[in-house]
Amino acid sequence: MLTQQSVYEVSKKDRRFVGAHLLVAIGALSVGSLFGPLQAFEWSGLDLYGLLEPLGLGDYYKGLTIHGVLNALVWTTFFITGFLTLVMIVGLKRPLRYPTLNRVGFYTMVVGLVMAAIPILAGAASVLYTFYPPLAASWAFYLGLTLVVVGSWIEGYGFYLTMAEWRRENPGTRSPFIVLAALITMVMWQFAALGIAVEILTMLLPAALGIIDGTDPELGRTLFWFTGHPLVYFWLLPAYISWYGMLPKQAGGKLFSDTLARLAFWLFLLLSIPVGFHHQFADPGVPVGWKYIHSILTYGVAFPSLLTLFTVVASLEYAARKRGGRGLLGWIRALPWGNPVVSAQLLAGILFMFGGIGGITNASYSVNLVIHNTAWVPGHFHLTVASATTLSFFGISYWLIPYLTGKPLWKPKWASVVNWSWFVGMMIFSNAMHVLGLLGAPRRTELGKAPYVPDEWSGHLFRMSLGGAILLVGVTLFVVIAARTAFQKRRFAAGEGVEFPIAVSMRDPQLTPLWLDRFRPWLIATAVLVVVAYGPQLLDQFSNASFNSPPISP
Amino acid sequence: MSDSHVDPAPEEEFVPRGTIAVVALFVATLVLLWLSIYLILIARGVTI
Numbered sequence: 027m028l029t030q031q032s033v034y035e036v037s038k039k040d041r042r043f044v045g046a047h048l049l050v051a052i053g054a055l056s057v058g059s060l061f062g063p064l065q066a067f068e069w070s071g072l073d074l075y076g077l078l079e080p081l082g083l084g085d086y087y088k089g090l091t092i093h094g095v096l097n098a099l100v101w102t103t104f105f106i107t108g109f110l111t112l113v114m115i116v117g118l119k120r121p122l123r124y125p126t127l128n129r130v131g132f133y134t135m136v137v138g139l140v141m142a143a144i145p146i147l148a149g150a151a152s153v154l155y156t157f158y159p160p161l162a163a164s165w166a167f168y169l170g171l172t173l174v175v176v177g178s179w180i181e182g183y184g185f186y187l188t189m190a191e192w193r194r195e196n197p198g199t200r201s202p203f204i205v206l207a208a209l210i211t212m213v214m215w216q217f218a219a220l221g222i223a224v225e226i227l228t229m230l231l232p233a234a235l236g237i238i239d240g241t242d243p244e245l246g247r248t249l250f251w252f253t254g255h256p257l258v259y260f261w262l263l264p265a266y267i268s269w270y271g272m273l274p275k276q277a278g279g280k281l282f283s284d285t286l287a288r289l290a291f292w293l294f295l296l297l298s299i300p301v302g303f304h305h306q307f308a309d310p311g312v313p314v315g316w317k318y319i320h321s322i323l324t325y326g327v328a329f330p331s332l333l334t335l336f337t338v339v340a341s342l343e344y345a346a347r348k349r350g351g352r353g354l355l356g357w358i359r360a361l362p363w364g365n366p367v368v369s370a371q372l373l374a375g376i377l378f379m380f381g382g383i384g385g386i387t388n389a390s391y392s393v394n395l396v397i398h399n400t401a402w403v404p405g406h407f408h409l410t411v412a413s414a415t416t417l418s419f420f421g422i423s424y425w426l427i428p429y430l431t432g433k434p435l436w437k438p439k440w441a442s443v444v445n446w447s448w449f450v451g452m453m454i455f456s457n458a459m460h461v462l463g464l465l466g467a468p469r470r471t472e473l474g475k476a477p478y479v480p481d482e483w484s485g486h487l488f489r490m491s492l493g494g495a496i497l498l499v500g501v502t503l504f505v506v507i508a509a510r511t512a513f514q515k516r517r518f519a520a521g522e523g524v525e526f527p528i529a530v531s532m533r534d535p536q537l538t539p540l541w542l543d544r545f546r547p548w549l550i551a552t553a554v555l556v557v558v559a560y561g562p563q564l565l566d567q568f569s570n571a572s573f574n575s576p577p578i579s580p
Numbered sequence: 581m582s583d584s585h586v587d588p589a590p591e592e593e594f595v596p597r598g599t600i601a602v603v604a605l606f607v608a609t610l611v612l613l614w615l616s617i618y619l620i621l622i623a624r625g626v627t628i
């Protein structure tokens with residue numbers, strides 16, 4: 027059994043730096059979330075976009091782009107880089123090796139965000155967050171997104187250099203789990219983002235600047251999904267860091283297995299990238315054999331997901347039994363549900379179980395052909411990025427903002443209301459979306475104006491709209507709580523405060539096998555698997571690329 | 581919960597039986613939902 031880890035005092039400057047990430051993240055969430063329910067209402071026949079017309083925001087597809095870009099890309103990326111920065115500092119108990127480098131990364135992301143936001147708001151980039159060619163946006167949109175990605179890479183380089191310095195200072199010591207997990211997350215992201223970088227720099231940006239006449243949509247989609255699926259894990263893994271490395275302590279227990287936790291993260295690095303063709307089952311340009319290979323690898327990713335389910339739940343069971351929980355399942359009631367930090371993550375986990383089921387189901391070829399490009403898909407990813415990730419980030423925020431500001435959480439009971447409203451709203455919303463998908467309702471489309479909507483859909487469209495309304499209440503309350511916490515005058519009294527939660531493992535991490543603490547073999551294996559799973563197809567698609575699809579500006 | 585409820589058993593003896601039940605429930609739900617979707621699709625008949 028390990029002793030309680032000593033507290034590391036994070037400097038005010040570093041707290042402000044992490045807080046700046048959160049400020050941008052929550053700002054993006056607050057704006058982006060307004061447009062999600064508008065889409066749901068529009069689908070059920072209540073078109074409120076007209077109210078935004080005086081602001082120039084009355085267009086459905088512009089609103090959908092704002093929702094996708096701000097919520098799926100900006101809220102997540104800024105929150106993640108800020109959270110991981112703090113994980114590195116506290117986990118290693120030392121400041122960043124080159125803090126200026128990380129600041130350069132952050133400001134690069136901010137510049138990119140502004141650069142991308144201007145054409146979106148001007149209606150010159152209503153290409154949704156997948157920006158599939160031949161849909162075309164302003165060059166500033168592509169360059170802005172590139173800068174956001176590059177900025178996050180730069181922050182990652184700052185992490186690596188900090189880790190290298192720590193290794194020099196602590197030879198022979200196993201890296202702390204949360205730090206290893208943060209680094210794996212960043213490595214996976216840098217590996218994965220190569221696809222989108224190549225797509226933008228070799229095709230989309232040159233086409234937007236008029237250097238080339240058109241694009242190759244098939245190649246564009248392949249490069250996008252090289253990044254697109256592991257992007258989901260870039261969103262999820264920081265939540266997993268909290269579930270594995272913090273939630274057990276917050277629930278009153280310990281991490282069940284440091285070894286299993288590390289193994290799961292390495293497997294996510296290994297398996298999350300070479301799976302992109304399962305997003306392209308309906309693409310005629312990808313041979314069926316490669317779709318089959320990626321399909322098998324997709325089911326491979328289910329393995330570390332199941333490891334995560336087992337290890338996190340075992341950690342929670344241990345905590346619950348320490349709190350007096352009894353019975354085969356009765357211990358669940360003994361978890362500290364009244365603590366909003368904990369309940370947010372528990373509810374996120376429950377929602378994610380359904381997200382996992384939907385993901386595994388729609389990865390099967392026959393089901394995928396039915397639900398491809400239907401409402402099922404956003405129904406599914408609202409259970410991942412908008413539940414497992416976003417609701418976990420809500421829970422993290424409830425201790426992180428007080429930790430950074432030295433101010434207590436404003437109205438903790440209201441935070442519990444946020445958690446439950448998000449849970450209930452998402453259950454209603456996502457279930458309706460899945461059913462609509464099975465019935466053939468297309469995703470993305472402005473259904474309120476479509477002439478082909480059958481009566482059979484109307485009840486589910488209403489449920490979707492109801493769920494969206496509840497979610498809007500939840501996120502609005504979250505933003506209010508976050509803002510009131512950060513900007514209130516009240517501060518913690520002397521002796522009070524929030525500690526950075528690090529769960530100790532039941533077994534000494536020093537006993538974890540060395541091969542689970544070394545990057546080299548895993549990086550090599552990941553590179554080899556990606557080359558094997560993608561290389562021949564990328565070679566074929568590049569060598570046969572035809573940049574002759576003229577741009578379409580919506 | 582009061583401290584008197586704290587489990588005095590050493591951690592080494594902790595066997596996560598409840599966790600195994602949760603995982604089994606998850607797998608059963610997965611199988612049932614997956615199967616139900618196939619049944620829905622089969623009930624619609626052959627599409628060519």
